[in-house]
Amino acid sequence: AQKITQTQPGMFVQEKEAVTLDCTYDTSDPSYGLFWYKQPSSGEMIFLIYQGSYDQQNATEGRYSLNFQKARKSANLVISASQLGDSAMYFCAMRGYDYKLSFGAGTTVTVRA
């Protein structure tokens, strides 16, 4: 079974600054994928970024980057140059051999002008 831990229930960040959202995971699967999703107040789930367990490079997608430290079992999301539209709930998720995508409890990000 997989377990995803997001220890920051809420964070405030100033517009144009960077913010790091923590995610640690626990799995016994040798191969797995790590995902981050954004959920605005509208409720939709928006896929942001993916990191494979065997990927050598940290994933990047525009202003999103994933700080993957396999030995520490962490997959932190970095949002650079925060915008007001980044205010949302962010979920870390993992998929292993059982194909289920298991989610963490989420972190609420509020961007201040």
Next chain:
Amino acid sequence: GAGVSQSPSNKVTEKGKDVELRCDPISGHTALYWYRQRLGQGLEFLIYFQGNSAPDKSGLPSDRFSAERTGESVSTLTIQRTQQEDSAVYLCASSSRALDIYNSPLHFGNGTRLTVT
């Protein structure tokens, strides 16, 4: 193209009644998932369908919950004898069957908000 479609978007029902929630996945997506999200919480896995394989029902919370899927298309989630603790947003998601199953992101619908009074 069209995304994952769920209906109804909102459903209010009385305790003890049965409800049926519908999900239309993205065309060509072989994998379909149902999740439950209680207010302010994370997503709780319910059930997973992959093609014609037997579904993974390990997340269904009780025998009041069941789900079906016709081939690789529409799925329905049925909750019998609804209870107040069933109140939540029910999210459906689909993904394609890539060579590497791990990197296929799930595409979510907008959910059905179920309120049991």
